[in-house]
Amino acid sequence: MFGGRCHFAGALISPTSLFRRPFLSLALLDVAGRWQNLRMKTLKQMVVFDAADLEAESAFWAGLLEGTVDRDEDWHTVLIDGKPQFAVQLAPNHVRPQWPDGQPQQIHLDLYVEDPKTAEEEALALGAKLLKPAYGFDSESGFRVYEDPAGHPFCFCWGHD
16 A cells, blocks of 8 residues: 555555445456456445444444444444444544544544434434534535534435435
């Protein structure tokens, strides 16, 4: 990895190109000198949040998204409609992001909602904090920025096609 790009078999691969394709196709020389095509196929994708308090973080997301939590000692998986959607891993030294200034965010989610006012009420009741009320609820389209109990920013968006 050099400057945010992967060098593999002499090919320069940008990280963003990996996310634009369902699989990555590479050509390599085998031991006999023949070109071989390799395909990396993604079987499952999992966003994982770091948190010092696994219970607070996983309960927040499960409550907000009407899911359940499958708990292990240092890993909680949030299931929605019985399917794993993302996870929370124990990170005792997790440094809470301070958005927009200060400790940078590590990741954020954009959640597109039908009713932003109801979504905000539910999120706040579950422990979210409003960081940036960018648009009023009467706007045809907009977004608002919040943070979850571990400080990870997320947005409720509406009216965007």
